[in-house]
Amino acid sequence: xxxxxxxxxMDLAETLNFTQTSQNMHVTQPMVTQVIHSLENELNTVLFxxxxxxxxxxxxxxTFYEDIKPLIFRIExxxxxxxxxxxxxxxxxxxxxxxxxxxxxSLPKIISAFKKLxxxxxxxxxxxxxxxxxxxLLNDECDVIFQTIDSVDKxxxxxxxxxxxxxxxxxxxxxxxxxHAKIINLTDLMHENIILLNANQCxxxxxxxxxxxxxxxxxxxxxxxxxxxxxxxxxQGGLGISVMPDFVTMKRQSDFRVVxxxxxxxxxxxxxxxxxxxxxxxxxxxxxxxxxxSTNI
Numbered sequence: 001x002x003x004x005x006x007x008x009x010m011d012l013a014e015t016l017n018f019t020q021t022s023q024n025m026h027v028t029q030p031m032v033t034q035v036i037h038s039l040e041n042e043l044n045t046v047l048f049x050x051x052x053x054x055x056x057x058x059x060x061x062x063t064f065y066e067d068i069k070p071l072i073f074r075i076e077x078x079x080x081x082x083x084x085x086x087x088x089x090x091x092x093x094x095x096x097x098x099x100x101x102x103x104x105x106s107l108p109k110i111i112s113a114f115k116k117l118x119x120x121x122x123x124x125x126x127x128x129x130x131x132x133x134x135x136x137l138l139n140d141e142c143d144v145i146f147q148t149i150d151s152v153d154k155x156x157x158x159x160x161x162x163x164x165x166x167x168x169x170x171x172x173x174x175x176x177x178x179x180h181a182k183i184i185n186l187t188d189l190m191h192e193n194i195i196l197l198n199a200n201q202c203x204x205x206x207x208x209x210x211x212x213x214x215x216x217x218x219x220x221x222x223x224x225x226x227x228x229x230x231x232x233x234x235x236q237g238g239l240g241i242s243v244m245p246d247f248v249t250m251k252r253q254s255d256f257r258v259v260x261x262x263x264x265x266x267x268x269x270x271x272x273x274x275x276x277x278x279x280x281x282x283x284x285x286x287x288x289x290x291x292x293x294s295t296n297i
Contacts, residue, residue, distance in 0.1 A: 001039070003072070003075060005038065005039060006068055007072060008021060008027070008031075008036075009035065009039055009047065009064075009065070009068075010065060010068065010069060010072060011024050011025055012048070012055070013057055013061065013062075013065040016056065016057075017055065018032050018033065036048060043060070043064070045058075045060040046058050047060060047064060048061055091120070092121060092122040092123065092124055093114070093121050093123050093281055093285065094123075094124040094125075094126060094142045095111075095123065095124070095142065095144055095145070095146075095285075096125075096126045096127075096128065096133035096142040096144070096145030096146065097125060097127055097133075098128070098129060098130060098133065098146060098228070099127055099227065099228055099229060100146070100228060100245075100247060100248040100269075101247065101248060101249050101250050102163075102164055102247040102248070102293075103146055106163075106292060106293045107146075110285070110288050110289045110292045110293070111123060113288045114285050117284060117288075118281060126141075129200065129201045130148075130151050130201070130203050133145040133146075134151060134152065134155070134158075134272070137272060137273070137274065138155070138157060138158070138274075140274070140278070143273065143281070143282055143285070144271045144272065144282060144285055144289075145271070145272050146272075147160070147203070147269070147271070147272045148203045148205065148206075148267060148269050149269075149270065150203050150204045150205045150268075151204065151272075156275075157275060158272050158273065158274060158275065159273055159274075160271070161271045161273070161286050161289070162268050162269070163271060163293040164268070164269040165266070165267065165268055165269075166245045166268075166269065167245070167261070167265070167266075167267060168244070168245060168246070168260075168261040169243070169245070169246045169249065169258050169259060169260050170184045170189075170242070170243055170259045170260075170261050171231070171232065171235045171242040171256050171257075171258060172184075172241050172258075173241075173255070173256055173257075174255055174256055174257055175238070176241070178192075178241070178259065179256070179259070182259070182260075183261075183262050184260065184261050184262060185262045186213075186216055186217070186262070186263075189213065189217050189220060190217050190219050190220060191219050191220060192221075192240065192241050193220070193222075193240030194213060194217065194220050194222050194223075194240055194241055195223050195224070195225060195231050195234050195239065195240040195242040195243075196210045196213070196214075196222060196223070196224050196225075196242075197210070197226075197228075197244070198224050198225065201226065205265055205267060206244070209261075209263055210243070212263070221240075223239065223240060228244065228248055228249075232249065236255045243261060245267045246258065246260075247267075270289075271285075271286055271289055273286065
């Protein structure tokens with residue numbers, strides 16, 4: 001039983017007109033008649049009552065129509081989804097990002113430069129946390145993703161291109177006494193409200209510094225956020241001090257200050273991609289990213 005035949009049956013069940021169905025389905029009228037006869041023989045039932053003036057569904061025809069309608073819809077939907085996936089793979093470029101300040105500053109410039117080289121390519125952006133983006137990259141659902149090197153350095157299928165080097169800093173409300181400090185030591189945070197990222201949002205080194213704070217600042221009050229943006233909002237609302245890499249935050253802001261944390265950990269941020277990527281544009285995008293990211297490595 002062919003899908004095309006079922007579609008012809010469905011159209012005829014809706015139009016009840018052989019001529020109209022032949023036009024809708026771009027086949028001859030004798031072909032419509034032949035398809036209906038073929039279905040009736042296969043099902044061993046009559047689907048339509050027809051005379052010179054009228055065409056009507058039989059009870060069996062109505063039941064068959066109601067049963068196959070959702071099936072045909074799902075088939076057509078699946079076909080469209082496959083076409084969309086193939087189109088994206090062949091004529092598109094997908095970038096995964098996490099919403100850091102570095103990305104918001106550099107990504108528009110990178111995309112603009114890349115688009116000038118390939119104006120016909122459709123560009124898609126995916127905004128998720130580190131772990132989801134890494135899975136998408138490994139599943140070939142992203143072409144490149146912004147990541148810290150510690151998040152991907154143990155994954156043999158991936159390669160990493162550094163764009164930015166940084167350090168951990170404290171994001172402090174401007175009215176807080178510590179906002180005037182030149183550097184924040186562990187002892188400064190002992191009795192503070194500290195805002196951390198949820199563990200599933202953290203690359204390894206971010207998680208490490210958070211565990212270090214939780215262990216050594218036993219008198220501090222800890223709260224957790226689901227995103228970098230939410231962490232900034234909590235700081236701006238005076239709810240505490242947040243700890244994150246300096247390339248994640250804004251250097252100058254009227255309602256908070258960025259002060260280095262006295263915690264030795266080298267942080268490297270950049271682009272991860274599949275070592276054997278099938279998309280030939282990956283290298284060109286990375287080249288644009290290096291050019292427009294103002295790397296200091």
